[in-house]
Amino acid sequence: MCISSRHTSKLTRQYYRYALNLKSLSYHTVYIKLPDVEALAKKIGAAPTMTEPDGVSLFYMIPIIQDDSTGTIISDSPTIVAYLDKTYPSSGPILIPTGMMTLQLAFSSAVVDAFTPLWPFYALGLMTKMNEVTAVYFLKGFKKLLIQVKENLGKMNKWFEGSDGNFVIGNEPYFIDMAICAFLWFTRGVVGEESEKWKDVVSWNAGRWRRYLESFKPYEKLL
Amino acid sequence: MCISSRHTSKLTRQYYRYALNLKSLSYHTVYIKLPDVEALAKKIGAAPTMTEPDGVSLFYMIPIIQDDSTGTIISDSPTIVAYLDKTYPSSGPILIPTGMMTLQLAFSSAVVDAFTPLWPFYALGLMTKMNEVTAVYFLKGFKKLLIQVKENLGKMNKWFEGSDGNFVIGNEPYFIDMAICAFLWFTRGVVGEESEKWKDVVSWNAGRWRRYLESFKPYEKLL
Numbered sequence: 034m035c036i037s038s039r040h041t042s043k044l045t046r047q048y049y050r051y052a053l054n055l056k057s058l059s060y061h062t063v064y065i066k067l068p069d070v071e072a073l074a075k076k077i078g079a080a081p082t083m084t085e086p087d088g089v090s091l092f093y094m095i096p097i098i099q100d101d102s103t104g105t106i107i108s109d110s111p112t113i114v115a116y117l118d119k120t121y122p123s124s125g126p127i128l129i130p131t132g133m134m135t136l137q138l139a140f141s142s143a144v145v146d147a148f149t150p151l152w153p154f155y156a157l158g159l160m161t162k163m164n165e166v167t168a169v170y171f172l173k174g175f176k177k178l179l180i181q182v183k184e185n186l187g188k189m190n191k192w193f194e195g196s197d198g199n200f201v202i203g204n205e206p207y208f209i210d211m212a213i214c215a216f217l218w219f220t221r222g223v224v225g226e227e228s229e230k231w232k233d234v235v236s237w238n239a240g241r242w243r244r245y246l247e248s249f250k251p252y253e254k255l256l
Numbered sequence: 257m258c259i260s261s262r263h264t265s266k267l268t269r270q271y272y273r274y275a276l277n278l279k280s281l282s283y284h285t286v287y288i289k290l291p292d293v294e295a296l297a298k299k300i301g302a303a304p305t306m307t308e309p310d311g312v313s314l315f316y317m318i319p320i321i322q323d324d325s326t327g328t329i330i331s332d333s334p335t336i337v338a339y340l341d342k343t344y345p346s347s348g349p350i351l352i353p354t355g356m357m358t359l360q361l362a363f364s365s366a367v368v369d370a371f372t373p374l375w376p377f378y379a380l381g382l383m384t385k386m387n388e389v390t391a392v393y394f395l396k397g398f399k400k401l402l403i404q405v406k407e408n409l410g411k412m413n414k415w416f417e418g419s420d421g422n423f424v425i426g427n428e429p430y431f432i433d434m435a436i437c438a439f440l441w442f443t444r445g446v447v448g449e450e451s452e453k454w455k456d457v458v459s460w461n462a463g464r465w466r467r468y469l470e471s472f473k474p475y476e477k478l479l
Binding site: 111132133134135136137138139140142143188189191192193195196197201202203209 | 334355356357358359360361362363365366411412414415416417418419420424425426432
């Protein structure tokens, strides 16, 4: 298995790393630059993931999964996870249980929305060379934005009162839990694990988000 | 079974009517006025549903379910549905499958958000006597707000691409489907079933929302 990913798209890449590690599938990652995505996708026959706002031009997104053992190439997020479940049903857990795709997509969307206030900081991760003035400008607004994320995660935390375990569906990890973890993992990377900001984040909602990352630690690394 | 409900809270009442009808439970509705909710809740021993923003005062919401056969009184939305499932597991379908509470709460929240632009019109339903000037004022903004709802439902429609049936989880109705239907039902009541506006709504997303209401028609009425 091979993931093609631009070096800047850390968040999405981490997400698929969780998925592949959870399913105990071996893979390697090919890092490509943003302007090269379309050419590579066309070369290996990866489908475009969406149409541009003009309604005609096609848009190619990464990561793309290339499965050497079946020759399959997939480039759309939920489709990739559904493919892994279908092709490797007994390797690791099923990541999207039967009939649960719609609910998982809805929850994914809520996760993305919850972390939206921090997008400027995720964008920071894209800049390999950022001058200090820009950094100060971005970091000035951080406290306010972090309060918004805290509110959003607090709302999400209430939904967990319906769960019997630490995860969305009891104590077994699914597709949707990986989405939460990928955002937390990337946020930790941006603010720094030893920072006061991160210590604040992991104290929210009785430590729910700290526990999330701890539970997924075994699946965090490039295997 | 008895539902206490103020005469104005049509939307929420419809929601529980779907739930009770789907579960083939018999009930009658006691209509109470908004200022009388707290006194009634205290009298019958219904718990407050939330704390006021001051952090001290308690807030009592309706509907409240009073189950004569068990003596139980419940006043919080997901708790009511979970109670019905637990107490009457073999009467009608299970409305929240095991382990699905968190996902259903998240989806519920998305449904509420999707219809949020129309709140002024739901508020219209609260006014028994509204003068014409006010009505015109409200209706002027309708077209714009309806476009927002159309966009929101379009986003939600994409999540359904993951479902094998017409509902959120395949072709069986659950808690979450009733939430969608209650909003659609109430919207239809506000704009009028024969109006051009409603004909527009039911044409969206290849008729998905029209099919929703049709499927739930048998559970719509006071039984």
